[in-house]
Amino acid sequence: MKLAVIGTGYVGLVTGTCFSDLGNEVTCIDVNQAKVEGLKKGIIPIYEPGLSELVLRNHEEGRLQFTTDAAEVIPDADIVYIAVGTPQSDSGAADLSAVWKVVEGIAPHLREDALVVVKSTVPVGTNGKVYDMLKKLCGREVNVASNPEFLKEGSAISDFMYPDRVVCGVRNEAAEELLQTLHAPLVRTGKPILFMSPESSELTKYAANALLATKISFINEIANLSEKVGADINDVRIGMGHDQRIGFQFLFPGLGYGGSCFPKDVRALASLAESLELHPKIMRAVDEVNVHQRASLVRKIDAFYGGDVAGKTFGVWGLAFKPKTDDIREAPALELLSYLVEKGAIIHVHDPEAMENVQAQFGDKIHKYCKSEMEAIDGADCLAINTEWNEYRTPDFKKLKAKMTTPTIFDGRNLFDLGTMEKHGFTYFSVGRRPVDVSQA
Numbered sequence: 001m002k003l004a005v006i007g008t009g010y011v012g013l014v015t016g017t018c019f020s021d022l023g024n025e026v027t028c029i030d031v032n033q034a035k036v037e038g039l040k041k042g043i044i045p046i047y048e049p050g051l052s053e054l055v056l057r058n059h060e061e062g063r064l065q066f067t068t069d070a071a072e073v074i075p076d077a078d079i080v081y082i083a084v085g086t087p088q089s090d091s092g093a094a095d096l097s098a099v100w101k102v103v104e105g106i107a108p109h110l111r112e113d114a115l116v117v118v119k120s121t122v123p124v125g126t127n128g129k130v131y132d133m134l135k136k137l138c139g140r141e142v143n144v145a146s147n148p149e150f151l152k153e154g155s156a157i158s159d160f161m162y163p164d165r166v167v168c169g170v171r172n173e174a175a176e177e178l179l180q181t182l183h184a185p186l187v188r189t190g191k192p193i194l195f196m197s198p199e200s201s202e203l204t205k206y207a208a209n210a211l212l213a214t215k216i217s218f219i220n221e222i223a224n225l226s227e228k229v230g231a232d233i234n235d236v237r238i239g240m241g242h243d244q245r246i247g248f249q250f251l252f253p254g255l256g257y258g259g260s261c262f263p264k265d266v267r268a269l270a271s272l273a274e275s276l277e278l279h280p281k282i283m284r285a286v287d288e289v290n291v292h293q294r295a296s297l298v299r300k301i302d303a304f305y306g307g308d309v310a311g312k313t314f315g316v317w318g319l320a321f322k323p324k325t326d327d328i329r330e331a332p333a334l335e336l337l338s339y340l341v342e343k344g345a346i347i348h349v350h351d352p353e354a355m356e357n358v359q360a361q362f363g364d365k366i367h368k369y370c371k372s373e374m375e376a377i378d379g380a381d382c383l384a385i386n387t388e389w390n391e392y393r394t395p396d397f398k399k400l401k402a403k404m405t406t407p408t409i410f411d412g413r414n415l416f417d418l419g420t421m422e423k424h425g426f427t428y429f430s431v432g433r434r435p436v437d438v439s440q441a
């Protein structure tokens, strides 16, 4: 098939690249000229494991092209995917301005039998609005469907290539047939392609994200309770997870969920419900717990130093909102860095992929952008951990202790064993577990 994919962000670029790898002829379109020029030369604007190789191969083999000019590509396309950003607006609802701009832009160029598919996460009813808008702009009916994306950053390629399910919201058999054919190679293991109405499809996407976010806020609330009553959240989490009705996934406590999706999607869903005079109490509570949790490392640091961190040197490991990505949108690390900057601490940071993005935001307010995690703790008064990159899991504790002025660790991701911390003589604060405090010994 000939596909046009509009928006070359985390979702658009992965979608276009994976569909080209499956033998389709794909052109990715973006308004960002620099991004498109870079992609044409093989420069990938984001870090996503495996993406670079796949883009280069499919581009070289002629199945994957890039352009800023929609008019050049849309007339040929069997399917036009819309995968632009839908960020949070000031009101908390989703900002759909990029979607409307795309719809206006493609309308004059659409082939009579083309299918327009909205992949961006959009509030229920948006698909209907796109359909109405295209009907008006084109003076005829245009086939419009919904096909939300469930990939996770850091494992985007495998999530896309081996989905648990594909959800499609369609209006007619023609759309169902096209989407069935397009997705058939992705569900060879018998995973389902689920066809439903566009409204159900749009709501499925928000409901899935909201439930995953709910699990995270729930476990964080239990973790905070755990700290107060002397329980260990790791034991509690595992004890709960063995119940097959509960399971282990998305029950890791930490610094709250970040990223470009859970925070905005929970708020957009709540906002939609409120606009319909409903009272989305769970969604609002999930968000409130998360906002509180995101500042939990700051609270622990502030309490330990009595608010006086000026002039103290902090080694900070992990800046991205999760491992295996360079994305820092709504990353908990940003909260910690803002606090440390405001209080006048000396900050040495390390992240395998997200350093450039943090540098663009914090510049020389951060004193050292370090090449290795060990460099970041050289001479540090303490270490703060925000992201559970694999390379942070098994440090040489003797070396770590020798490099630090005082052996103190604030761990937002529960990377280390309490017994090991005790054995090596670290003061150690983690999430939902008792503190190990050797500072008074």
Ligand SMILES: NC(=O)C1=CN([C@@H]2O[C@H](COP(=O)(O)OP(=O)(O)OC[C@H]3O[C@@H](n4cnc5c(N)ncnc54)[C@H](O)[C@@H]3O)[C@@H](O)[C@H]2O)C=CC1
Binding pocket: 006, 007, 008, 009, 010, 011, 012, 029, 030, 031, 032, 035, 083, 084, 085, 086, 098, 101, 102, 119, 120, 121, 122, 149, 150, 151, 152, 153, 260, 261
């Ligand atoms: N990032 C993720 O892991 C996931 C995101 N989503 C959803 O997918 C959508 C896209 O998200 P991301 O890829 O993260 O966004 P992004 O912000 O990384 O990329 C959006 C891209 O769209 C381009 N764009 C904006 N307006 C345009 C226009 N008028 N014409 C052409 N290109 C335009 C931007 O220049 C940018 O390259 C959002 O609705 C998001 O909620 C869904 C599942 C996973």
Ligand SMILES: O=C(O)[C@H]1O[C@H](OP(=O)(O)OP(=O)(O)OC[C@H]2O[C@@H](n3ccc(=O)[nH]c3=O)[C@H](O)[C@@H]2O)[C@H](O)[C@@H](O)[C@@H]1O
Binding pocket: 121, 149, 150, 151, 152, 153, 154, 209, 212, 216, 249, 250, 251, 252, 253, 254, 255, 256, 257, 258, 259, 260, 261, 262, 321, 322
């Ligand atoms: O709509 C989206 O954009 C995507 O949002 C999430 O994917 P993503 O945000 O990329 O990453 P996750 O692995 O879900 O992590 C989100 C946040 O939750 C946190 N998290 C995750 C799991 C957990 O057990 N505990 C926890 O705190 C992570 O640290 C991270 O900050 C969903 O998992 C995807 O299915 C969805 O497509």
